[in-house]
Amino acid sequence: MTKTWWKEAVIYQIYPRSFKDSNGDGIGDLAGIIEKLDYLAQLGVDILWLSPIYQSPNDDNGYDISDYRAIMTEFGDLATFERMLAAIHERGMKLMLDLVVNHSSDEHRWFQESRKSKDNPYRDYYFWRPEKPVSWPSFFGGEAWEYDAATGEYYLHLFSKKQPDLNWENPKLREEVYDMMRFWLDKGVDGFRMDVIPFISKRLEWPAVDWSDFPKIVEEVYANGPRLHEFLQEMHREVLSHYPITTVGEAPGVPPSLANTYVGEDRQELDMIFHFGHMFLDWGPGGKFDLTTWDLRDFKRVFNEWYAALGETGWVSIFLDNHDFPRLVSRWGNDGEYRIPSAKLLAILLLSQRGTPSIYQGTEIGMTNVAFPSIEDYRDIETLNTWREAQEKGADLEQLLAAIHQQGRDNVRTPVQWDDTPHAGFTTAPAPWIKVNPNYPHINAAAVLADPNSIFYFYQQLLSFRKAHLTWVYGEYVMLDNNDTRLYAYRRWDENGDFYFFLNFSDEDFHGLPGPALTQMSLVMGNYPDTQTAYLRPWEARVYEVEGRRSEVGNRR
Known part of the structure; x- marks a missing residue:
């Protein structure tokens, strides 16, 4: 396997509108990002991925672009962008922009x-x-x-009616896109995250679909069109290959069997993709608001399938939440009694997979989903359109609101909670563009920075450990128990180290750990302040190293 900087890096996603407001208008901006760069450098991340910052009427919060070469007025201007880029580079970090070229705004x-x-x-x-x-x-x-x-x-328009799909069959359109990409790369941008990139090639016979199974439509009709790889290879040849950058494609609808057609080392297309297999486990056939229960066995199965398909030639970026999915600790963990240990457990899971981890803003302080009591508090177009349709159909709105509390995109778009002052220190405006999660007085960055045992410092330690132990990046990966519904156990090893991971995904104690006898291993990391070897406590995570290969880094909790 080829070793390179972007495999060893850690991505941090910033949703600018909700990150930090510098001028008191209630909307996050580029100057606000500059204010917090030292915080991000302290955390230890390598690549800052910014959700769209281009000029936009904001029908879909920036994913509807009206001018690809201008900065959204609310966020700043090109001069501020260049100042931000220089400040990022001065701190040894890199900048990745969101490339949204499946569609534009209807105001473009x-x-x-x-x-x-x-x-x-x-x-x-x-x-x-x-x-x-x-x-x-x-x-x-x-x-x-x-x-x-x-x-x-x-x-x-596969998305909003104000987001018409671009016709990649037209070579003039493609050259416009490539020229725009060069514009940003020539400024020193270090890469692109490509929004819904599997959708850019359309099936022009326009096949009929069954509306009752939306995930199937995405995979079989919207994604992986007939000329997709021709377009990506042309993009690589015309643009990407001329710059020392990295690329990651958002890849909904891409099954494991097709992964290497995007990221195989011989393909000359993308460096890595975000895979989505695990992100639909709690969706029913009707989509995200058709709730079902996820099973840890399915979660493990998805990761097994992807690692097997990628082999030694392909690479992915691993994520457990982002701007489109619920908060990590609320969805996969326990955001109540066990919020802190489950957030730390998920941090270990995220940062020890075979892929480039992506951390979403606020995850490092343990931010949670928000349950706004009224639809009037929501801003997301997907949520509001779904609500309007449900009203027209006479559907159960109470049930839908409960589903929105679990799956709505505004769960991850409430402002970052910086401190316990009004509006969580996000803005000095009378009100932010969307309400702050009311739990901000006790969940905020100032509080975690003052606590040496906080989630923030646990992430910081994990990031440092991963950089020092590339076994966590390149090592072999094998699941130790595929069928247990509570224990996520796996092994990472190579010539430099041999690590065993035991993660209890439940509110109950877990007895009986697989693998070598614990007496043959040394504990190098855990998420509880004390250790005992008989069993795992609720949401307890431990990392062991086989004796004889013990790391020089002490226990971390």
Whole structure:
């Protein structure tokens, strides 16, 4: 396996709107990010991935871009961007921008021209049809084909109707995208995270779909289109190969069997992808608000399948939450009585997988989901559209609100909780763009920085340990017990170390650890302040190293 810097790095995702407001308008901005760079350097992360910062009308909080070469007015300007980039580099970190090129905003100049007439030079920058060719569901509710009265035709939008899909079949469109990428790379940007990149090649026969099984539609129809890899290889040849950068593709709908077609070392496409197999385990056929219960055995199965498929030639970026999914500790852990130990357990899991870890803002302080009492408190277009459709259908709104509390995207978009002052120190405005989670008085950055046993310092220690022990990056990986519903046990080893991981995913004690006798191993890390060898306590995680290969780093808790 080829060793390289981006495999050994750790990504930290910033959602700028909710990170830090510097000017008192209630909206996070680039200057606010600059204010907190020393905090991020102290944590020890390597790559800062910023969700979109480009000019946007914010129908989907920046994922609807109206000008790819301008900074969103609310966030700052190009001069502030360049100052931020320099400050990031001065601290030894790198910057990764979000590349959103499956769709644009309907307020982008290209679409404004495209909709003027059927013979406009920009018409084929998008997908227009005189009749709706098929009934496809949009990710944000409703139909994916929208009628436009100006020319009497329909355009495609897999997301919001204000996010028309770009037509990658058009070589002029592709060159526009490549030129825009060069614009940012020439400024010194260190890479791109590519939004829903498997969707850029469309199945132009427009196959019919069964609306009742949305995950199947994503995998079999929306993703992995016929010219996708041709487009990615062209992008690599024309742009990516000319810069010392890294790329990660968001890859919903990509099964393990296709992973190496994106990231195989001989493919000349992407460096790594975010895989999503585990992120749909608690979704029913109706999508994210069709709740079901996830099982740890399925979680382990997904990771086994991906590692087996990738082999020695492919690479992934590992994530357990991001701007689209619930808070890590609320979804996979216990955000009540065992919030701190379960958050630390999940930190060990995240940072010891075979892939480049991605930490979402606020995870390092143990932020949780929020249960706003009223739909009026929510801002996410997906949530609001789903609510409106449910109202129209006479659905059970109380049940839907409970599902929103678990799965809604605003769970991870409430402002970062910096301290216990009003609005958690995020803003001095009378009100932020979205309410702060009311638990901020006791869950905030100032509190964890004052506590040497906090989640923050546990992440810091883990990041340092991972850098010093590349067995956690490149070592072999094997699951020790695939069928247990509470214990996640695995081994990482190579010529430099041999580590055993035991994670109790439950509120109960766990007895009976697999692997070599514990007397043959030394404890190097755990998430409880004291240790005993008989059993694992609720949400207890331990890392052992086989005797004779013991690390010189002491116990960490």
